[in-house]
Amino acid sequence: MAWFKFASDIPSPQIDKFTALFKNVKAAGGSAVRWWFHTNGMVTPGYDASGKAKPISAENIADLKKILDAAKAEGVGLVISIWSFGMLDSGQTSDATVLANNKLLLENDVNRQAYIDNVLTPMVTALKGYPGLYAWEIFNEPEGMSSDNGGWTNPAGSRTPTVNLQKTANWFTSAIHTADPAALVTSSANNFATLSPSHGKNLWSDSALTTAGGKANGTLDLYQVHYYNTYSGASANSPFLHPASYWGLDKKVVIGEFWTDLTDGVASADLYTTLHTNEYAGAWAWQYVSVDNPPPSSGASTIWPAMQAPMNKLKAASPADLTCP
Numbered sequence: 001m002a003w004f005k006f007a008s009d010i011p012s013p014q015i016d017k018f019t020a021l022f023k024n025v026k027a028a029g030g031s032a033v034r035w036w037f038h039t040n041g042m043v044t045p046g047y048d049a050s051g052k053a054k055p056i057s058a059e060n061i062a063d064l065k066k067i068l069d070a071a072k073a074e075g076v077g078l079v080i081s082i083w084s085f086g087m088l089d090s091g092q093t094s095d096a097t098v099l100a101n102n103k104l105l106l107e108n109d110v111n112r113q114a115y116i117d118n119v120l121t122p123m124v125t126a127l128k129g130y131p132g133l134y135a136w137e138i139f140n141e142p143e144g145m146s147s148d149n150g151g152w153t154n155p156a157g158s159r160t161p162t163v164n165l166q167k168t169a170n171w172f173t174s175a176i177h178t179a180d181p182a183a184l185v186t187s188s189a190n191n192f193a194t195l196s197p198s199h200g201k202n203l204w205s206d207s208a209l210t211t212a213g214g215k216a217n218g219t220l221d222l223y224q225v226h227y228y229n230t231y232s233g234a235s236a237n238s239p240f241l242h243p244a245s246y247w248g249l250d251k252k253v254v255i256g257e258f259w260t261d262l263t264d265g266v267a268s269a270d271l272y273t274t275l276h277t278n279e280y281a282g283a284w285a286w287q288y289v290s291v292d293n294p295p296p297s298s299g300a301s302t303i304w305p306a307m308q309a310p311m312n313k314l315k316a317a318s319p320a321d322l323t324c325p
Contacts, residue, residue, distance in 0.1 A: 001288040007039035007086075010063045015070055021288060022074035028308050029315025031324040032134045033071065034079040034256060034284045037064075039140075040086040040093040040102070045119045047101040052114035061126045068132030077134025077324060081188070082120075082172070085144030088160065089153035099158065106145070106164050116175045124179040134324065135184035136176050138169045141226060143190040149203065150190070162203060163212050169204065169220075170213025177217045188224040188256045192237040195225050198248035199237070205250070222281060223249060226257035229264055230297050240266045243278040252281035260285045260306040261296040268306070272314040276321065285310075 003009055004017050025033055038044050046054040064080075071078045086092030087102040104111040127133050144152050147159035173185045193200035202208060206219040227239055235241055239255050241264050247253070255275055266274050275283045285307040286292070292302055300306070315322060 001033045001035050002081075002286070002290065003036050003039070004289060006290075007036070007041075007092075008043045009035070009067075010037065010044060010060055013063050013067050015066055018067055018070045019074065022071050022076050024304065024308070025311075026074050026076050028311035029319070029322045030076060030311060031322055032077045032079055032282065032284075034081055034137065035067070036081045036084060036140065038082055038087075039084045040089075041083075041098050042093060042095060045115065047098065051101045051104050052111055053105065053118050055118040056123050061123065064123070064127065065130065068127070068130055070132075072132035076132075078132055079135045079137055079186075080133070081137035081140050083138065083142075084140035085142060085153055088145040088158045090155060090158065103158060103160065106160050106168050112168060112171055116171065120172060120175050121179050124176050124183065128180040129182070135186055135221075137224065138172050138185065138187040139165070140188050141190045142169070142187065143194050143203070149194060166203065166209055166212035168213075170209040170215050170218035172218075173209070173220060174213070174215035174218030184221045186220055186222050186224045186254070188226055190226060192225055192227075192239075192247055195223060195253075196247035196249065199246075202249070220251065223251050223253040224256040225253060226286075227255060228257070228259060230294075235264055238264045239278060239280060240264045240271070240274050244280050254282040254284070255280050256284050257286040258283070259292065259296045259300075260302040260310060261298055261300045268300075269310050269313055272307075272310040273317055276314055276318055282324075 001021055004014055044060060045056060048054055068078055090099060093099045105115050142165045143149050145159055146162045146165060149162045151159040153159055169187050176183050176185050187204055189195035189204060194203045204220060209219055210216060227237060244253055260268050262268055263271060272283055288304050
């Protein structure tokens with residue numbers, strides 16, 4: 001789903017729109033929805049004069065619970081994606097002070113810990129065991145912020161070495177697991193070239209994260225990877241052409257973004273069933289309400305209800321596999 005209002009669904013979430021979303025997803029066989037929270041830091045969490053994250057407000061917690069209540073009422077779970085690569089992109093983060101504070105959060109131990117103490121731990125603690133919560137996602141495509149692994153955020157000087165992203169992922173995941181040992185945590189790789197040890201490297205493996213950050217419980221519970229056939233390494237990195245076992249991974253993997261369009265010879269209507277046949281653990285098409293930028297090469301619109309037919313096809317073919325615990 002990603003967002004209704006980019007980086008600003010909170011405060012004052014549009015619960016009527018969230019409710020309609022959850023109803024539509026459930027009716028088509030869906031069990032989980034991925035939604036972005038801070039995204040670029042322009043609205044939440046907010047920073048004090050020293051550049052440290054401010055304590056999360058009771059109002060923000062209440063708004064999160066409203067969204068989770070709506071998800072629970074319709075029988076689906078919410079995956080809360082906390083940050084995106086746009087936090088270091090001046091095109092998405094137009095306030096230079098926020099951009100600088102976001103970079104400090106990724107690079108400075110004091111600032112990173114302040115975010116954990118003031119925002120992450122209180123938020124996870126407040127939502128521990130809360131109905132409607134399915135999982136946490138640390139980053140959307142953090143490789144975009146890297147200075148040494150194909151980063152694309154601008155200006156280029158704002159990018160940071162991958163080790164800082166790995167350390168942050170390790171510390172944040174550790175904080176979530178400490179506050180809620182039962183919580184599921186993931187983080188989304190840009191494509192299989194940064195997730196598959198047999199076809200590139202796995203920047204998000206247990207060893208990579210603990211080596212960077214030193215926290216043993218700061219490892220992901222499941223992997224997530226994205227794929228767009230025009231710029232994700234094309235067929236070499238395609239989950240539609242290769243089964244999950246092909247990538248040599250040690251955890252289950254969800255395909256977290258893809259266009260609902262003809263992909264690598266697979267018809268749009270067959271995308272979900274193909275990923276299920278290839279034994280991926282889940283699939284989230286991009287995107288519920290926002291026009292794609294850039295769009296698929298065909299120019300097709302992939303907003304809802306584009307993904308409804310392929311979801312319904314999977315629901316008809318394998319209904320027993322579509323109920324998440």
